[in-house]
Amino acid sequence: MRASLLIMTLFFSGIAASGVKAAESFQEPLSGSYLGQMFFGLAVVIALIFILSFAVKRYGQVGPASAVPFKVLTSLALSQRERLVLVQIGEQQVVLGVAPGHVSQIMALEEPLITEQHTGNLSAGSVLAADWLGRLTSKKTEAASS
Numbered sequence: 315m316r317a318s319l320l321i322m323t324l325f326f327s328g329i330a331a332s333g334v335k336a337a338e339s340f341q342e343p344l345s346g347s348y349l350g351q352m353f354f355g356l357a358v359v360i361a362l363i364f365i366l367s368f369a370v371k372r373y374g375q376v377g378p379a380s381a382v383p384f385k386v387l388t389s390l391a392l393s394q395r396e397r398l399v400l401v402q403i404g405e406q407q408v409v410l411g412v413a414p415g416h417v418s419q420i421m422a423l424e425e426p427l428i429t430e431q432h433t434g435n436l437s438a439g440s441v442l443a444a445d446w447l448g449r450l451t452s453k454k455t456e457a458a459s460s
Contacts, residue, residue, distance in 0.1 A: 387428050400427065 342348065387407070389399040397412045398420070407427060409420040 402426075402428075 387400045407423045
């Protein structure tokens, strides 16, 4: 019983002593030194944000790089929410149907619709989607009739 009273007395006297120290270390919020510390800390944080954003732009995101070259060649909007996308994965080209919450493979092409010659001359997405869609449907009807 005496031991617990002694421990409680020491505990509460420590709290009271720290309260006195806290009262002594209180600074006026609008004092020059306090505002200087606050603005210096703010400047350090903003500078750190700019430095890190520059590093991410310059060196790219950190993480494992994909071993498979993956490129979206072109896309065609079928409606406001649905698209037909031609994707090159390695050497193979694949036609995908993309809708909100769902991606499905329409077909894998045996011959590329868009060759390296076309992709070298044109930027990504500038290939006329109607042209490759027409070539795709003509190849599909030829295969079905054979």
